[in-house]
Amino acid sequence: MLVSILLAVRNEEKNIKSCLDALSMQDFPLGVWEVWIGNDRSEDCSKEIILDFIKDKPHFKLIDIQDNLGQARYKGNVIAHLAHYAQGDYFLITDADMYVPPTWIRGMVKGFQQGKKIGVVTGFSLVRGKSLIAKLDGVDWVQNVGLMNIASMLKIPTNAMGNNMAVSKKAYWEMGGIENQPYMVCEDLIMFKGILAKGWDFVHLHSKEIVGISQPQANFCQLLQQRQRWLDGALRLPWYLLIPLLTNGLFLFVLLSLLFVVDWKISVGVWLLRFLLHSLTITFFAQKIHQTWVVKYLLSYEIFITFFNPLVFAYYLFPAAMEWKGKKE
Structure with missing residues (x-):
C-alpha cells in the first residue's frame, strides 16, 4: 500500500x-x-x-x-x-x-x-487563533464539522x-x-x-x-470570503438539508418575528433552546477530539453566530467575485 x-x-x-x-x-x-x-x-x-x-x-x-x-x-x-x-x-x-x-x-x-x-x-478540522474572533471561528468549525459527522452517522451525505x-x-x-x-x-x-x-x-x-x-483568516473580510465559498457549496445540498441550513443561518429573523409578532418570552425561549442544542453538540465533539477549550466560549459563540450568519448571507448576495488566495472567480 x-x-x-x-x-x-x-x-x-x-x-x-x-x-x-x-x-x-x-x-x-x-x-x-x-x-x-x-x-x-x-x-x-x-x-x-x-x-x-x-x-x-x-x-x-x-x-x-x-x-x-x-x-x-x-x-x-x-x-x-x-x-x-x-x-x-x-x-x-x-x-x-x-x-x-x-x-x-x-x-x-x-x-x-x-x-x-x-x-x-x-x-476533523478546526481553527485555532489568539483573537476572540479566531476562537469563536474555532467553535463554529467544531459545530459545523460535528453536524456533518452526525449526518454521516445517519448515513446522510453532506460534504467533505x-x-x-x-x-x-x-x-x-x-x-x-x-x-x-x-x-x-x-x-x-x-x-x-x-x-x-x-x-x-x-x-x-x-x-x-x-x-x-x-x-x-487574516481579517474579518477574509472570514466572510471563506464563508461565501462555503455557502456556495452548501446551497447545492438537497432540499431536506437546505431547509434546516437556511433556518439556522437566518435564525435572527426567526427570533425577531417571534419577538414582534408573538411574544418576547417565546423568542427568548427559542433562542435558549438552540443554545442548549448547540452546546450539547459542540461539547460532545470537543471532548471526542480533545479540544475542550471551546466550551469556555459557548455563550459568546451563540451570540456571535446569531448575528454573523445573516451577515454571511448578505455578503453572498453582494455582487463581489469569489476569491481563492488572491485569485478572483
Whole structure:
C-alpha cells in the first residue's frame, strides 16, 4: 500500500514551513508515503521555502502548475494535476495553512477499513487563533464539522472537508478526476458528490489522531470570503438539508418575528433552546477530539453566530467575485 499526500500551495510563505514540518513528522513508515506539492504560480517566497525544505527529502516532490486541466480551476486544478503524478492507493488532501498531527496518515487510512467500499474519508478540522474572533471561528468549525459527522452517522451525505480528507485512488479515477466534473469553487464537494455518484460510500472521523488545525483568516473580510465559498457549496445540498441550513443561518429573523409578532418570552425561549442544542453538540465533539477549550466560549459563540450568519448571507448576495488566495472567480 502506498499513500500520496496532495498539497495545493499559493502564496503561503507564512504557513508552508509549519505545514511541511508537520507532514515530515508522520509516524507512518517511510517508503510507503509520498507528498506531492503543487505550486500554483505563487507570487511570494513559497516556492523557495519549499525547495529548501525538500532538498534532502526525496519523498517530497514539487510541481509547478502553469495551466488549467479540463474544467478544474484554482485549488481543484492543482489537485487535478497532482493526482496524475500521485502513485498512492489513497490520496490524502490538506492545505498549506494546516497543521496535522503525526498520527494523521495512519488515522485517515484506517477510515477506509470501516466499510467494504469507502471512497471518501473526512477528518476533523478546526481553527485555532489568539483573537476572540479566531476562537469563536474555532467553535463554529467544531459545530459545523460535528453536524456533518452526525449526518454521516445517519448515513446522510453532506460534504467533505477539503483541508482534511482522503479519497481512494480507484474511486477518484472512476469519478473521472476533478477536471472532468462540472466546475464548482468547492472542490471537496465536487469530489464528494462525484465519488458517491459512482456507488462509493463515505465516512467522517472524529478522533484525536486525525484532527487538523487550520490558521485563522487574516481579517474579518477574509472570514466572510471563506464563508461565501462555503455557502456556495452548501446551497447545492438537497432540499431536506437546505431547509434546516437556511433556518439556522437566518435564525435572527426567526427570533425577531417571534419577538414582534408573538411574544418576547417565546423568542427568548427559542433562542435558549438552540443554545442548549448547540452546546450539547459542540461539547460532545470537543471532548471526542480533545479540544475542550471551546466550551469556555459557548455563550459568546451563540451570540456571535446569531448575528454573523445573516451577515454571511448578505455578503453572498453582494455582487463581489469569489476569491481563492488572491485569485478572483
